[in-house]
Amino acid sequence: MCDEENQVIIRPMDFDDIEQIVEIEKACFSSPWSAYAFECELHDNQFANYLVVALAEDESKLVGYGGLWVIIDEGHITNIAILPEYRGKKLGELLMLNLIQIALAKDTTRMTLEVRASNNAAIKLYEKFGFKTEGVRKGYYIHPREDALIMWAKLV
Template sequence: MGLQHIEGVWEVEKLCFTTPWSKESFEKEVTDNNFAFYLVVLDPQKEDKVVAYVGSWLILDECHITNVAVHPEYKRLGIACGLLKILQDTVKLRGILRITLEVRKSNDPAKDLYKKLGFYEEGIRKGYYSDNNEDAIIMWLNLS
């Protein structure tokens, strides 16, 4: 992801999350955060419209996924699965051994996708989500 993708990523973010990150947050990720690693999926049929993205932080030998989102018009096409597989392969080449993320306890479709990709549940963060105080399930994937 580069600065040219910020507007599109932010549009997807707003459509997918009840408490979206600000556009400025994404700009800072690209310009100021040396740990940030983002991938975007573009639709070449629509002037390279951003249709999905994954954000992560690469710290030592771990990857912490911060965001995964697919534009509602592009859901159920396997984009999230493919994007996460590309993330896994790419970060593994950079020496990453494990990937972690938090997911809403109620988000069964996302949990099912992560489990399909080999993630396992490892804990709970009580009241993690500020919009409704929902718990987050901590999930991990070992790449080694």
């Protein structure tokens, strides 16, 4: 899918993307996933759906990605990451919209995710899509130690 307003392409992640995805992870998260973790997600996880955000002017340049597991009728957002220099351009919203469309196409009725309690920008993004905080995972994040909010949204 190409978004003319943002000049980006959103497409499924493939193995050739993993090197750039790991760099995005390092730029966005204090405990980044490894290349091996993404290889396992793409190769072994039948529930996994991953998308990447590429620049339309240079499709080889990835600026973000997102992941979703669909298990029976529930979707679980695993990660959403946009490089810091590309934030504020509604790319996170576009990515979320595409992940929700995948979930709906697979007859998902609810979605969940965990988010750092201090990540106000992400929390606001998720609330735009109807996510509400329904619980806390104490000490879920390690570097630095922090609670995670458990958010849920009904899709239908």
